[in-house]
Amino acid sequence: MQKLYEKKDALAKLKEKEKLIRTEFTDKVEDLSTIEGLLLLKSNEADRKQALLDAFDFRRQDLEKTDKAVNDLDASIAAANVQRYRLTKTIKQIEMSLAQGNFSFDLPSAEQVFNEMQILFAGQIKKDFEDLISFNKDISLEREKYLKIDLSNKKSELDRLNQEIDDLGIKRVKTLEFIKSSDVFEKYKMLSGEMSELRASVELLKEKQKNLKNLQDIRAQIRALTDEDKNIRIKIEENLEAQSTDKGSRLSEIRLFFNEIVETVIDQKALLTVSPANDGSLDFDVNIVDEDGKMTSAGDGHSYGRLLCVAFDLAVLRAHIKDQFPMFVFHDGVFETWDDRKKQKLLEVIRRYASMGLQPIVTAIDADLPAGMKSTFFHSDEIILRLHDRDDTGRLFKMPKW
Numbered sequence: 001m002q003k004l005y006e007k008k009d010a011l012a013k014l015k016e017k018e019k020l021i022r023t024e025f026t027d028k029v030e031d032l033s034t035i036e037g038l039l040l041l042k043s044n045e046a047d048r049k050q051a052l053l054d055a056f057d058f059r060r061q062d063l064e065k066t067d068k069a070v071n072d073l074d075a076s077i078a079a080a081n082v083q084r085y086r087l088t089k090t091i092k093q094i095e096m097s098l099a100q101g102n103f104s105f106d107l108p109s110a111e112q113v114f115n116e117m118q119i120l121f122a123g124q125i126k127k128d129f130e131d132l133i134s135f136n137k138d139i140s141l142e143r144e145k146y147l148k149i150d151l152s153n154k155k156s157e158l159d160r161l162n163q164e165i166d167d168l169g170i171k172r173v174k175t176l177e178f179i180k181s182s183d184v185f186e187k188y189k190m191l192s193g194e195m196s197e198l199r200a201s202v203e204l205l206k207e208k209q210k211n212l213k214n215l216q217d218i219r220a221q222i223r224a225l226t227d228e229d230k231n232i233r234i235k236i237e238e239n240l241e242a243q244s245t246d247k248g249s250r251l252s253e254i255r256l257f258f259n260e261i262v263e264t265v266i267d268q269k270a271l272l273t274v275s276p277a278n279d280g281s282l283d284f285d286v287n288i289v290d291e292d293g294k295m296t297s298a299g300d301g302h303s304y305g306r307l308l309c310v311a312f313d314l315a316v317l318r319a320h321i322k323d324q325f326p327m328f329v330f331h332d333g334v335f336e337t338w339d340d341r342k343k344q345k346l347l348e349v350i351r352r353y354a355s356m357g358l359q360p361i362v363t364a365i366d367a368d369l370p371a372g373m374k375s376t377f378f379h380s381d382e383i384i385l386r387l388h389d390r391d392d393t394g395r396l397f398k399m400p401k402w
Contacts, residue, residue: 008279035209042198244274257314257315258315268288273285302337306336314329314358332363343369347377
């Protein structure tokens with residue numbers, strides 16, 4: 001179990017580290033190959049432009065700027081304008097549809113037709129007539145709701161498109177300025193500015209590459225630890241099955257000690273069951289059983305439930321009495337709600353376990369002690385501390401409250 005908890009703790013730390021690294025990605029690109037491909041293209045472009053700057057030769061750059069202005073920017077602006085025209089037209093159509101209002105029906109004409117036909121179809125026609133009006137009103141309201149949603153989306157898309165066209169226009173103006181400029185120093189300045197942006201982009205991609213490699217390493221560790229965790233869980237289940245079938249196992253000892261304590265106090269058998277939980281740990285369950293071994297509801301009560309807890313703790317300590325294991329246990333109010341005979345039997349169990357070298361520590365109030373035995377129920381050497389509220393000497397740490 002210790003190895004399982006160590007693996008679970010290591011897994012939790014790695015997953016937290018993975019989550020922290022993922023928060024550093026502002027975009028959705030988490031594919032290392034994609035980042036490395038972009039980095040290669042940007043680095044190549046930066047090297048090429050740097051060579052132009054070093055050579056102070058802007059002829060190729062002029063050609064590229066001209067091609068970009070004609071083929072890319074102008075084409076993008078034209079396509080965006082076409083899209084803006086379609087969007088604007090669609091928005092006007094939706095606004096016109098909404099302006100027409102809800103479903104309307106020519107009631108006088110319909111009533112006239114109804115009156116002319118009511119001799120043959122009075123009841124059925126009236127019902128169909130009312131259903132038709134109601135149905136068309138519902139359709140109209142639903143259509144209006146979706147039209148308003150669509151209108152809002154289209155307007156948002158138009159705002160985005162207008163901003164995109166403005167940005168493209170600014171780029172086009174700058175590109176044309178570069179082409180028309182005959183001042184090589186001005187071109188050098190403009191190209192240097194582009195180089196700074198390009199270098200910053202390259203550095204950002206390198207940082208993403210580093211983080212993604214780190215993320216891949218962490219995920220590989222997580223997969224490895226998950227496999228180890230799975231193997232440990234399998235071994236725990238196998239060990240639990242072996243312990244359950246072995247009469248001389250530690251689990252069998254605890255079960256027998258547990259039943260012995262419960263049977264001594266209430267003269268009923270108790271069953272301790274152990275099963276693997278979903279997270280790989282162990283689930284312990286205790287129940288009172290009848291003579292046929294069937295579970296009863298007796299253990300659901302407060303008094304019996306408290307006894308089962310006491311019995312389990314003492315049984316575990318006794319099974320580990322020869323090991324490096326805690327030798328003391330504390331229980332509060334163990335004698336509450338029991339009859340005098342069961343209180344005496346439980347005290348006998350506690351004394352017997354104390355004689356084995358364990359240190360059971362219990363608390364009790366005068367009202368819970370057997371009638372007529374309040375002063376003799378415990379031996380004088382068994383009472384470590386008497387608490388009272390008369391003064392500070394009756395407090396646990398002999399000091400005033402604050």
